[in-house]
Amino acid sequence: MKLAKVLTIAGSDSGGGAGIQADLKTFQELNVFGMSAITAVTAQNTVGVHGVFPVSTEALEAQMDAIGTDLAPQAVKTGMLYDAERIQLTVAKIRQYRWNLVVVDPVMIAKGGQTLLELAAIRAVVEELLPISTLVTPNLPEAEFLTGMKIRNRKDWREAAIRLHEMGARYVLIKGGHADEDVEGTSATEAVKSTESTDAQEFVNKRFSADTEDDGERMYTNQVVDLLYDGVCFVEYSGPRIHTKHTHGTGCTLSAAITAELAKGAGVREAVGTAKAFIQAALEHAPQLGAGHGPTLHAAYRLHGPAPAAGAAR
Numbered sequence: 001m002k003l004a005k006v007l008t009i010a011g012s013d014s015g016g017g018a019g020i021q022a023d024l025k026t027f028q029e030l031n032v033f034g035m036s037a038i039t040a041v042t043a044q045n046t047v048g049v050h051g052v053f054p055v056s057t058e059a060l061e062a063q064m065d066a067i068g069t070d071l072a073p074q075a076v077k078t079g080m081l082y083d084a085e086r087i088q089l090t091v092a093k094i095r096q097y098r099w100n101l102v103v104v105d106p107v108m109i110a111k112g113g114q115t116l117l118e119l120a121a122i123r124a125v126v127e128e129l130l131p132i133s134t135l136v137t138p139n140l141p142e143a144e145f146l147t148g149m150k151i152r153n154r155k156d157w158r159e160a161a162i163r164l165h166e167m168g169a170r171y172v173l174i175k176g177g178h179a180d181e182d183v184e185g186t187s188a189t190e191a192v193k194s195t196e197s198t199d200a201q202e203f204v205n206k207r208f209s210a211d212t213e214d215d216g217e218r219m220y221t222n223q224v225v226d227l228l229y230d231g232v233c234f235v236e237y238s239g240p241r242i243h244t245k246h247t248h249g250t251g252c253t254l255s256a257a258i259t260a261e262l263a264k265g266a267g268v269r270e271a272v273g274t275a276k277a278f279i280q281a282a283l284e285h286a287p288q289l290g291a292g293h294g295p296t297l298h299a300a301y302r303l304h305g306p307a308p309a310a311g312a313a314r
């Protein structure tokens with residue numbers, strides 16, 4: 001059988017747990033041929049992000065052209081795109097080369113709170129990236145940023161998915177890793193307050209004014225649930241919450257696994273189920289590295305098999 005080719009357009013994580021490194025490890029584990037276009041280099045370890053160095057737009061364009069003119073990928077994933085200029089360039093190349101299976105992980109803020117996407121670029125994510133995406137995979141704070149609404153309960157969660165679908169994403173997966181946090185104090189609202197860009201403040205504040213009443217069902221605590229919406233149906237993927245601080249790169253790994261499965265021909269529902277089992281196993285067997293938030297074990301799904309009860313859709 002022909003080997004499926006997959007491209008990740010994302011930032012490099014020197015610590016190896018997230019970004020390009022997590023994506024390529026995941027692609028390898030799921031038997032697809034991984035390729036990369038690097039948007040920014042981060043100096044990062046389990047303790048935090050110590051530096052962010054954007055790659056020139058010329059260098060980013062040259063990487064995407066090199067792949068587009070020779071190694072046509074079956075599916076593409078975007079991760080940390082850093083700013084509006086790099087988002088616009090990425091969208092232009094996706095259109096030029098007709099890459100039409102596109103998984104967008106709208107990476108904005110690292111687990112440690114450091115900004116990985118300039119706030120002024122949120123407008124470009126909404127207006128340019130979402131309309132060309134097959135699937136968008138925000139975590140809860142990112143879903144709040146993109147929709148402008150607070151997500152306090154399961155009713156809000158579904159409402160946010162509907163809004164993201166209306167904004168142009170064909171499928172929406174809102175991940176629940178952050179559902180055990182204090183929703184009032186999410187990094188989304190805190191980050192808006194601290195930004196120096198008035199354009200970003202105006203844009204995000206306007207979006208946050210569309211608030212909803214807190215009258216829905218409560219969030220989940222013992223389970224981690226990811227919610228998929230296709231414009232008609234909701235599907236929940238549920239697995240036991242693993243109580244660990246080693247969750248660095250879980251979002252990158254999940255979306256990379258989905259991309260790999262789509263490239264091999266799976267449908268979105270099936271691909272998300274496999275990816276959820278992949279990340280569950282990777283978290284359960286996290287190698288306990290570093291002094292801070294360590295990485296997961298990307299080889300765990302192959303070495304130990306899918307974790308029981310992971311990836312169950314209902």
Ligand SMILES: Nc1ncnc2c1ncn2[C@@H]1O[C@H](COP(=O)(O)OP(=O)(O)OP(=O)(O)O)[C@@H](O)[C@H]1O
Pocket residue numbers: 018110111138139140175176177178224225226239240241242243244247248249250251252253254276279280283
């Ligand atoms: N403690 C946990 N136990 C089990 N599954 C988890 C846990 N934390 C996250 N997950 C799973 O990991 C995936 C990523 O979820 P999360 O909401 O943490 O995304 P994220 O914040 O984008 O990740 P990151 O920013 O670390 O890359 C989801 O499939 C989620 O269900």
Ligand SMILES: Cc1ncc(COP(=O)(O)O)c(N)n1
Pocket residue numbers: 010011012013018019020042044079080107109110111112116247248249250251252
């Ligand atoms: C280059 C890069 N891309 C993505 C993330 C998000 O991962 P996390 O939220 O676990 O820090 C990251 N830290 N670094």
